[in-house]
Amino acid sequence: MEQMDKHRREDFVQELFGSIAKRYDLLNAVFTLNQDSYWRNFAVNKANIKTGQSILDICCGTGKLSIALAEKAGLQGQIVGLDFSENMLRQAEDNIKKTPYSQRITLMQGNALHLPFPDHSFDCTTIGFGLRNVADIPKTLSEMYRVTKSGGTVLSVELSKPSAPILKQLYFLYFEHLLPLIGNLGFHKNQPYYNLPASLRTLPEHSVIQNIFLQVGLKQITSYQLTGGIAAVHLGIK
Numbered sequence: 513m514e515q516m517d518k519h520r521r522e523d524f525v526q527e528l529f530g531s532i533a534k535r536y537d538l539l540n541a542v543f544t545l546n547q548d549s550y551w552r553n554f555a556v557n558k559a560n561i562k563t564g565q566s567i568l569d570i571c572c573g574t575g576k577l578s579i580a581l582a583e584k585a586g587l588q589g590q591i592v593g594l595d596f597s598e599n600m601l602r603q604a605e606d607n608i609k610k611t612p613y614s615q616r617i618t619l620m621q622g623n624a625l626h627l628p629f630p631d632h633s634f635d636c637t638t639i640g641f642g643l644r645n646v647a648d649i650p651k652t653l654s655e656m657y658r659v660t661k662s663g664g665t666v667l668s669v670e671l672s673k674p675s676a677p678i679l680k681q682l683y684f685l686y687f688e689h690l691l692p693l694i695g696n697l698g699f700h701k702n703q704p705y706y707n708l709p710a711s712l713r714t715l716p717e718h719s720v721i722q723n724i725f726l727q728v729g730l731k732q733i734t735s736y737q738l739t740g741g742i743a744a745v746h747l748g749i750k
């Protein structure tokens with residue numbers, strides 16, 4: 513995966529999520545022991561969303577973070593969920609239909625590395641469990657920065673690597689060995705579960721992500737480690 517060029521990597525990731533779109537929400541809940549909802553809600557609470565704000569959620573997948581953001585922005589809010597996987601967007605549409613926010617959330621197919629919006633378009637720009645999947649993290653964050661209004665927030669919630677020795681070993685045992693095995697038992701395609709450890713291994717450390725937030729121009733960078741460092745929220749102000 514590390515050796516792939518950007519385009520091949522994007523094709524790979526797109527195909528991978530396309531193949532698990534229908535099962536993504538269930539798998540996420542099972543494999544994170546339902547912590548994923550808690551992590552998204554934690555992130556949304558830190559994003560300082562106000563009623564009526566406009567928010568862009570990139571790599572929106574099945575729309576879980578977009579829906580949590582819409583709950584905060586209320587019935588006057590405007591949320592755009594963007595993803596390059598048609599199948600994930602289809603699932604998002606189904607999920608959003610079950611909420612009162614179908615008029616408030618617009619779904620778009622697009623690439624996080626080339627956001628189809630003018631500068632200073634949104635009060636807040638988010639990415640949920642997407643940074644480890646994009647082909648270029650600095651470019652993605654600089655695009656998020658560009659489309660965010662001055663004073664607005666750029667936020668990422670992402671899986672992370674715990675630093676405490678025992679937890680770190682348990683974590684890699686789970687993600688490297690147990691999780692692919694579980695995936696293999698109940699589902700036709702196990703590739704996504706083999707990809708997860710690789711994408712986690714290549715995910716930069718906290719300090720590197722914080723530095724990229726700074727390099728793209730964000731200020732007041734804040735980070736939170738959740739569930740013993742298994743997930744992390746990073747946010748900055750433009």
Ligand SMILES: C[S@@+](CC[C@H](N)C(=O)[O-])C[C@H]1O[C@@H](n2cnc3c(N)ncnc32)[C@H](O)[C@@H]1O
Nearest residue numbers: 529571572573595596597600623624640641645
């Ligand atoms: C792990 S899922 C996260 C979905 C959702 N944000 C969540 O909270 O569960 C990652 C998503 O990122 C999307 N993705 C990866 N790279 C992308 C890119 N360059 N542009 C747009 N979407 C991308 C994938 O299609 C996938 O739906």
